[in-house]
Amino acid sequence: VTAQSHGGLDADELVALGVAGERVVDFSASLNVYGPDPEVAAAARAADLLAYPDPTGAPARRAIAARFAVASDAVVLGNGAAELLWSLARVLVGTGASIVVEPAFGEWRAAVAAGGGRARSVPGSASSLVPDLAAVARAASAAGAAAVYLGNPGNPGGAALPADGIAELARDLGAAFLVLDEAFLALSDRHGDLDRRLPENVIRVRSLTKDHGLAGLRVGYALAPPPICRRVEAQRPPWTTSAPAQAAMIAAMRRDDFVATCRRRLFDDRDRLEAALASLGLAPRPSSTIYLLARVGAASALRTRLLARHAVAVRDCTSFGLPDHIRVAARPAADVERLRSALAQELPCPRERS
């Protein structure tokens, strides 16, 4: 995993390019730029730093369990969704192959490999990047897979799958687990599916990173069968989440209204971003969430020019197997204008883009 295989800024790269970090407008990390919610931030700040936090975050697990009407032993906290995905992979790999539905968040594959497992890819359709769930079920059965990794919505494509289709896939998987990465679900058209029941073999991974704009706090959770939650805890150290992280989680469970207000603003921002890209001859794919994927030609070189000359960061999608695409996240109007103007100067001519 290189620095550029995720969104967000790389301090060493900025130094090498001579770009001051505070000047950068970051379209590369897709998260709620209107967060964090003052109430959630205040709860984190008020946490007791002298005492150890609860080893498994029991009070936070109870708050999550109450919000989603599940048992508290069916909830496990993590140091962000990324840590949970790694911990889950360690628990799941021993039993067989893993299927990764691509293109996808790179940590799934890294986590399976680090756990000593074998990951097989099932690609989404080249034109829409929407996974063919029947093909995923067939691949899982052919491989005797123990786990299938799927994002909803997909990253970087942005398509959200209906809960009925996901439930059918989970049933088709039989005894295998479906690790469903819902990092962006609360900021998507299908946010109502956060409360939909899914079959018992679905492990739903979420965090406060995107919807609450709390990437720096590192706190996530999974809704999972209790034996899986117990095994995750058993194979990692105690206190994986800090007292501020646990306090923020408890407060966030009461703040759906904050996320709903931000979602509406971000969707407006996304629509403005889409119009700006369209005005440059880039037609982004339809997205159910707050980021857009655009075909630009050589994405890696474009990304470096945008950063070095304009202090504008975009996500080069080469690590997703899409070296001619960038992903850009919703941001306020003034930032979109800065991106539009930078792209107008730096985009390769249309012939070189196709």
Ligand SMILES: Cc1ncc(COP(=O)(O)O)c(C=O)c1O
């Ligand atoms: C699809 C997806 N899942 C999980 C994560 C990781 O989230 P967290 O910050 O909670 O570790 C990301 C971050 O980019 C992501 O894009």
